[in-house]
Amino acid sequence: MFKVIESSLQTAKEKLRRGGGTMVLQESGEMYLETIYVLSQKKDYVRAIDVGEELNFSRPSVSRAIHILEEGGFLTIGRDGALRLTDAGREYAEKIYERHTILTECFVALGVDRDVAVNDACRIEHIISDECFTAIKKHFAAMGGSAASPAAARRRRTGSA
Secondary structure (H helix, E strand, O other), X not given: OHHHHHHHHHHHHHHHHXXXXXXXXXXXXXXXXXXXXXXXXXXXXXXXXXXXXXXXXXXXXXXXXXXXXXXOOOEXXXXXXXXXXXXXXXXXXXXXXXXXXXXXXXXXXXXXXXXXXXXXXXXXXXXXXXXXXHHHHHHHHHOOOOOOOHHHHHHHHHOOO
C-alpha cells in the first residue's frame, strides 16, 4: 500500500512542479483523509491510533501513511500527536466524504440495502469522475434528495462564506 501512496505522491509532486494543478491521491490516501475527517467531526482530538482502529490497520502502516500525507501537505501532526487536516487536506477529504454520503443516499433511495449501499459507495467514491458525480448529485437533488456537501454544511454551521 505504501508504494501506491508514495508513487501517487511522487507523481502528483511532479505534476505540481510542472504547473499541472491539484495533487491527486490514490484510493488508500483518500481513505486515510476521509477517515481523519470523519473522526474529527466526532471528536476534537484525532490520533494515529484512532485512525488505525477505525480502518483496522496496523500502527506501522498508519504511521507511514500519515507521514506521507503530512509530506504532501494534507495534514499536520501536533506535538501532542493530534492529526489536523490542512485546508487542502480538509477540502480533499470533504470532496471524498460528500461523494460517499450522496452516493450512499442515492443507492438507498433506489432500494439498495444500506450496508450494501455504504460498501458500494465507498468503492465508487474513489473512481467516479467529477462530471459523473456532479450529474448524479444534480439529478438526486432535483428528485428531492439532499445534495448538501459537507463543506456547505460546515459553512452553515459556522456562518462563514
